[in-house]
Every structure is written in C-alpha cells, then in structure tokens.
Amino acid sequence: MIVAVISGGRSSEHDVSVLSGEAVAAGVEAAGHEVRRIEIDREGHWSHNGSELQLRPGHGLLDVDVAFPVLHGPFGEDGTVQGLLELLDVAYVGSGVLGSAVCIDKVAFKQLIGQHAIAQVPFVAVTKAAFAADSTAQLAAIEALGMPIFVKPARLGSSVGIVRVADAAGLPQALEEAFRYDPRVIVEAAAEGIEVECSVLGDESHAEVSVAGEIVVLRSASPGGWYDYEAKYTPGGMDLVVPARISESALAKLRELALRAFEQAGCSGLARADFFVNGEQVLLNELNTMPGFTSTSVYARLWQESGLEYPELCERLLQIALRRRSEQSDYRF
Known part of the structure; x- marks a missing residue:
C-alpha cells in the first residue's frame, strides 16, 4: 500500500505536526507500507521531495492508496484538508469534514454534547x-x-x-x-480533580477505548502550574500515570462518555478524549480528532499500554480509512 503522510500546515501547531508526521511515517513503514511524505509550509504550499504539488480535483494525490493527514489545528484538523481530500477523491485517516469541524471548535463541541446531556465544565x-x-x-x-x-x-x-x-x-x-x-x-x-485522558479507535459501527491515563504536571511555565504547552512538549514536563488513579465506576463512566461523544460528534478513526475526574464526578472537556501522534504522545502511549503497538495502531487506522471509503462509494450522494 502507498500512503501519503501529510504534515506541517499553516497553524501555530506546525512544529508539533512535523514531529507527529515523522513518527507516523516511520510507523507506517514499520507496518510494511510505502510512504510518500507531503509537507505543507507555513504559507500553505504543498510539496513532495522539494517540488510544489499541483492538486487537481478528482485526480488523486501522488497515486497513493490512502492519505494520513497528521495536521493539528486550523487549516488541517478543522475539516478544510478533509474536504480537499474528498475533492481529490482520496481515502484518508481520521474524522470527516463535519466531525473535524465540530471537534476543533470548542464552543460548537460543547454546545453539541450539552444537547446530549453529557456533563462538562461550565x-x-x-x-x-x-x-x-x-x-x-x-x-x-x-x-x-x-x-x-x-x-x-x-x-x-x-x-x-x-x-x-x-x-x-x-x-x-x-x-x-x-x-x-x-x-x-x-x-x-476551573475544574476540581485530576485530568484523565483516554484514546478512542474505530468508526461509527464500532469503536473501542484504551486504558485511561492520568496527567501529572511536573513542570509548567504558567502561574497555577496547569497543563500548558511547556508541560506537554518539554521532556520532563509531565508524567502519564497508567492506569489512572480513579474508581472502577468513574472509569466505566469515562469510557461510556468517550464513546458517546465520539459517536455524537460524527468522529471516525481516532480521537483523544480529555476529562476532569473528581471522585465520582466525570466531566468531559474535549475531543481531539488528531492529537499529537509521536510514539511517546499520550494517544499512542495509551494504546501501547492497552497492548497495541505503534505500527499496528497505524495499520488499524489505515484500514478504517479504506473501509470508510469503500462504504461511502456505495451511496449516491
């Protein structure tokens, strides 16, 4: 299989995306596939092997079988690139246009889950x-x-x-x-309690949830010591305690809410669900449809703790993308 790994992008999360893209490319190659790397620079130009790409609707993308857009933030994780890949007629990993757009907009997402009576932070x-x-x-x-x-x-x-x-x-x-x-x-x-995250993998017909991990902030650049950029991306900034130190009943509620939110938001492929847990109170904070994706990022680490290694995780996501593409081709939109 030939896979386009797309990274970079116009958003302020460009550098994180580049790191995620390199890790995904290595994971896809370890799973036995050929990778064609596509870089999007900060001005939005697409290139492959140093040459700018000319994209034509309906003509695919470098003759690949599937694309893996490892893009974080606006102009990549928000439904824009997903829409472009639809127009190019290319299967792709991750949520579609609607799910991506809803989940990146924290206001829209919270309004949606509020309609479904999912507990959240005011x-x-x-x-x-x-x-x-x-x-x-x-x-x-x-x-x-x-x-x-x-x-x-x-x-x-x-x-x-x-x-x-x-x-x-x-x-x-x-x-x-x-x-x-x-x-x-x-x-x-501000929510009381601890921050707990879990990873979701699947599609609208079947999805599963990883073990839950507890975020422990060790070093923060912000007053109050919260889980900021430095804590997330600086070595030694945080620790992930697995399994999270919460009760079995709170864990069951967390897993159920993660699956409900994944379904209601129209997600596919992957998402990381972030919660605040205070005793038996479980509040959903957000769904991230393309979380950091290095082998040491929380999403992948939680699946590794669940028994799913990084190359196999990449393989599962590629197969979900191809299956969705095949199923959609049966409809006459």
Missing part, C-alpha cells in the same frame, strides 16, 4: 465582535463563572493562546491574548 462563549459591542455584559457573564477561569481560543490546540485568570482584573488582557489567535473564544470555569 463555560461562556465570547466573540470578538460581541465583546467590542458590549464588553460590560460579556465580562459580567464571564465573572459569574467564578475564579479562577481559563480563557482559550476556540479553535486551537496544544494549549496555544490559553491564559489562566485568577481575578477579574486580568480578564481583559487574557481575552485580548486569546483574540490574537481566534475571533471566537471560550472561557471555562
């Missing part, structure tokens, strides 16, 4: 336009969440642009920082 959505029109009302709604709170760009990952706010005086500056990255911002109440 939040307020703020747009740059609404804040400019009536900042007093927006600030009052946010302050009603209590302190501390977390101010986040709605459509970024890897903790980019997130600010922890301990008192109301710091709120305008935190919003200004978040608006630098996205005109849509989400403000979340």
